[in-house]
Amino acid sequence: MPINPRSARRAAAFASTAVLALALVACVAEPDGSDAPASSVSLAATALPTPGRTIDATPTAAPDLTGYRIAVVVGDESEASQTLLTAARDVAASSGAELVEFPAAAAGEDPVGDAFAEAVGAESDLIVGLGEGVVPVFDFETGKILDQEVLLIGAQLAEPTANVTSVIWPGATSRDTADDDGVTVDRGVDALGAGIASIRDGVSGVVLSLD
Numbered sequence: 001m002p003i004n005p006r007s008a009r010r011a012a013a014f015a016s017t018a019v020l021a022l023a024l025v026a027c028v029a030e031p032d033g034s035d036a037p038a039s040s041v042s043l044a045a046t047a048l049p050t051p052g053r054t055i056d057a058t059p060t061a062a063p064d065l066t067g068y069r070i071a072v073v074v075g076d077e078s079e080a081s082q083t084l085l086t087a088a089r090d091v092a093a094s095s096g097a098e099l100v101e102f103p104a105a106a107a108g109e110d111p112v113g114d115a116f117a118e119a120v121g122a123e124s125d126l127i128v129g130l131g132e133g134v135v136p137v138f139d140f141e142t143g144k145i146l147d148q149e150v151l152l153i154g155a156q157l158a159e160p161t162a163n164v165t166s167v168i169w170p171g172a173t174s175r176d177t178a179d180d181d182g183v184t185v186d187r188g189v190d191a192l193g194a195g196i197a198s199i200r201d202g203v204s205g206v207v208l209s210l211d
Contacts, residue, residue, distance in 0.1 A: 057167065057208035059190035060197045065097035071124035073115050074103040075133025080172075080183040084130040084153055087188025091196075100124065104133075112137045120145060126199065128192070131155055131183075132174035138164070149204060151195045154183060162205035165198060167191035169210040 072088050074081050085101070092099035102119045104111035116137050119127050127148060129138050132155040142150050143161045150164045154172035157164055169187060171179025187210075194208050 054207040062193040065095040069124040071119035
């Protein structure tokens with residue numbers, strides 16, 4: 001039976017993360033006075049933060065993503081969502097990623113839910129939700145696909161699972177008052193770069209806060 005290369009990559013990444021986690025836990029568990037380096041504890045705290053924890057982040061260019069498929073869910077036709085979609089297109093073009101877009105329909109019983117379901121079926125390496133319009137659906141559905149990495153841009157979930165990473169900044173948190181002037185293409189590019197780099201480094205399930 002042929003092996004799906006994307007599934008194989010996910011399995012390998014999961015195995016690597018598990019090995020790293022065990023190694024880091026072993027370092028932290030060393031009794032006082034052991035020869036374990038002092039940096040082990042801080043490394044564990046940095047690499048394996050509690051899901052949902054908010055940590056400071058700096059703008060980071062997306063790494064080379066040749067062969068990497070990103071499924072983008074666009075929750076509405078608002079100016080902010082379209083601006084973030086432009087940012088996603090720019091990141092894909094500069095990094096070599098394949099971008100597949102799933103805009104919510106203008107009508108229907110559950111337009112965002114339908115777009116999300118299509119994104120899940122696209123067998124992507126990463127599902128990206130743009131803006132606060134996707135939050136209700138992502139909040140309900142992402143816990144059902146724990147083997148799928150998910151990235152929210154300009155929004156966050158109340159209780160994210162370990163597969164959901166968010167990038168927020170002042171005016172784009174989905175909790176405080178929204179500020180459309182703070183949602184720019186450059187800000188979206190920075191957020192996508194920081195989020196993707198974090199996930200690729202094995203640090204997921206956190207909220208990254210840009211200044």
